[in-house]
Amino acid sequence: MTVPRISGGDALVRALAKHGVDVVFGIPGTHNLGIYRYLAEHGVRHVTPRHEQGAGFAADGYARVTGRPGVCLTTSGPAVLNAMTAVTQAYSDSVPVLLISPGMPLKHPGRGNGTLHEVRDQRGALEAVIGYTNRVHSVSEIPLAVAQAFAAMTSGRPRPAHLEIPLDLIDAMDKVSCVQPLVVAHPAADAVTIAAAAGRLHTSARPGLIVGGGARGAAEEILALAKRLGAPVVATANGKGTFPENHELSIGAGLHHRAVADFVAECDVVLAIGTELASTDLWNGPLKFSGDLIRIDVDPAQMITNAAPDYRLVGDAQATVEALNQRLGFGKPSEEAARRAERWQKLFRKHARAQGAPWLPLTDVLKTELAPGAIIAGDSAMVCYYGALSNLPLDAPASFLYPTGLGTLGYGLPAAIGAKIGAPDRQVVALHGDGGIMFTLPELATAAQLRLPLPVVVADNGGYGEIRREMVDRSEPVHAVDLPTVDFAKVAKAMDCHGVTVDDETKFAIALRKALSADRPTVIHVVGDLAGA
Structure with a gap:
């Protein structure tokens, strides 16, 4: 040749x-x-x-x-x-x-x-x-x-x-000779450790699951496992949607709530899948595992970082959870397990809604208007980490795109563009604050050129609201965080997008509905109480 x-x-x-x-x-x-x-x-x-x-x-x-x-x-x-x-x-x-x-x-x-x-x-x-x-x-x-x-x-x-x-x-x-793609294996953890972990899960009276971003490829297997064990499930920000949040065993997404810490302490076994258990998810200090901790992680070094497990399952999440399912056999949630999950759901939602109260009208509209499988591409903004993370239930893996670890600003809009190109048949919404959107605002022109039906929701609280709050909490002078008002609807129209300003739930719902089927992106500038201002 x-x-x-x-x-x-x-x-x-x-x-x-x-x-x-x-x-x-x-x-x-x-x-x-x-x-x-x-x-x-x-x-x-x-x-x-x-x-x-x-x-x-x-x-x-x-x-x-x-x-x-x-x-x-x-x-x-x-x-x-x-x-x-x-x-x-x-x-x-x-x-x-x-x-x-x-x-x-x-x-x-x-x-x-x-x-x-x-x-x-x-x-x-x-x-x-x-x-x-x-x-x-x-x-x-x-x-x-x-x-x-x-x-x-x-x-x-x-x-x-x-x-x-x-x-x-x-x-x-x-x-130049062609080089064929390398075949990459995704092995399960070793059989001996899987057998030991399965044995401990089988004897558990109060099991619980924590699902992280590394578990996205194991959604079906985790659903089957949770049913077998009757185990309530809580997700990290990057794991949100991997376990459907409308399921009776779902507690919710967001590890920083007091209800999650109490839930973990109550479990006699916690299985953590593909999560760093890092401070960027926990916010309020490490979780305290009163029972046994089983970790599944493909990264051996991560396996012992932030929390030392009693059972170390180093391997691919999908393959390892499937191996656990085969060991555990068939099962379904008992009435007692369902009641236990419902109790923790109520406590979680109480805490989540209290923390996210200013943004509940906005997230409730999103919950009503979005179709199953919708994707939220969020920025590091209060409307996302206080509002959408724990108060907008999602039901599919990779449905909440969020810059968790590094916490950069400006992520949402361009990530939404990439998501819409990668998943053209799924609804995609970019969710920003008025501070962060300015970091990548020119990408509106990109979305307009591509004629993407992309709602870009900007919750305007007049600047860097989180930093303003922290200054107040530290009893220090509040300065450098209040930003002049930008007419984002006019900016959108100047970039060949649609643009609208809304200040109540009804107007927001109408604007969102139109934007999801529009011929180009729509900036929905949310102001007043609806934006958490």
């Missing part, structure tokens, strides 16, 4: 297509044009956000809803640094995003010479925050590097990766 002689850019795009990449988010620049010329030829769609950070967040949203790596393509230098926040967020939340960029030429002087977009150590910057980065040294190496990056992102704990191609290799020609 004749080995073709092709360019580095051609080799890259061929390798991406071979790995099932059908869409790339990015912005063309001087140094990556030799990649862009081949995208359409190999059937890869391109979406052009208005900022590289938006491209990274869109790739993140796409990855979360599809379960496949999202791809962000930038040029070198400032573009890579712009995307760094997004891939760091992906690292924090265990999302597979591949950032591809040109780098300085192979023989670029070590101390630099003023080449366009020159960065002292571009790879070093990425390695410091996401760990995996690879700079190729020949055109023929590119397919191998792509296969290695995909294997790294899809085996073990999902993480982002960076692939750097020296700019002089992008147009260079060489003989």
Whole structure:
């Protein structure tokens, strides 16, 4: 078989297509044009956000809803640094995003010479925050590097990766052999530990489940397990929707409520699946496990971080939970288990509604108007973590996209764009505060260009409301947090979107209903009491 002689850019795009990449988010620049010329030829769609950070967040949203790596393509230098926040967020939340960029030429002087977009150590910057980065040294190496990056992102704990191609290799020609995607195994935990954990679960009188983002691929198996055990289930922010929140065994989503701490303390066995049990979920200190703790996690190091389990099940969540189900056999919730779950549901909802009271009218409208399987792409905003997280029940995995670990602002809108492209048949809503939306507001133009029927809900409380609250709680001067009013409806119309301002539930419901079937995005600017102002 004749080995073709092709360019580095051609080799890259061929390798991406071979790995099932059908869409790339990015912005063309001087140094990556030799990649862009081949995208359409190999059937890869391109979406052009208005900022590289938006491209990274869109790739993140796409990855979360599809379960496949999202791809962000930038040029070198400032573009890579712009995307760094997004891939760091992906690292924090265990999302597979591949950032591809040109780098300085192979023989670029070590101390630099003023080449366009020159960065002292571009790879070093990425390695410091996401760990995996690879700079190729020949055109023929590119397919191998792509296969290695995909294997790294899809085996073990999902993480982002960076692939750097020296700019002089992008147009260079060489003989390039195809490299088939590597087959990645997702094994269950070892059989002996599974048997021991299953035995302990079988004897449990008061079991409970905690479901995290690492459990998204095991939704069906976890539902079956909860039924077998009669175990109430609570989810983290990233695990929200993995266990349907309308199920009788669902307590809710959000580990920070007092009801969750009390529930965990009451359990004689807690099974935690794919969760860090980190402070970004707990808020108020570590959970106290009075009974046994069983953890399932694909990351051995994470297994003993934040809480030491009595049973360590290191393995893929789906395979390991299925193995537990096979050990446990058939079962269904007893009337006593259902009553126990209902008791904790009531306590959880009481706490959640008290904390989220200012945003309940808004979340209640969302609950009424959204169809099953709807996706909320939220920002790090009060309306999300006090309102929607625990008061808007969702029923499908990857239905609440939220920047949990890093907690960046500006995530929601571009993540919603990526989610809608990845799941075009599901309703998607971006949910922001008025402070955070300004970080990525230009992405309205991206959504308008794509003609996405995307409601962008902006709950306006006049600035950085959470920081304002913390200043008050510390009895310190309140300053630098109050922002002048922006007419977001007018801004939306200027970017070829629809825009409307609402101040009560009825107007919001009407606007949301129209936006979900509109011919373009709609910014719904929520003001007054409805916004929690």
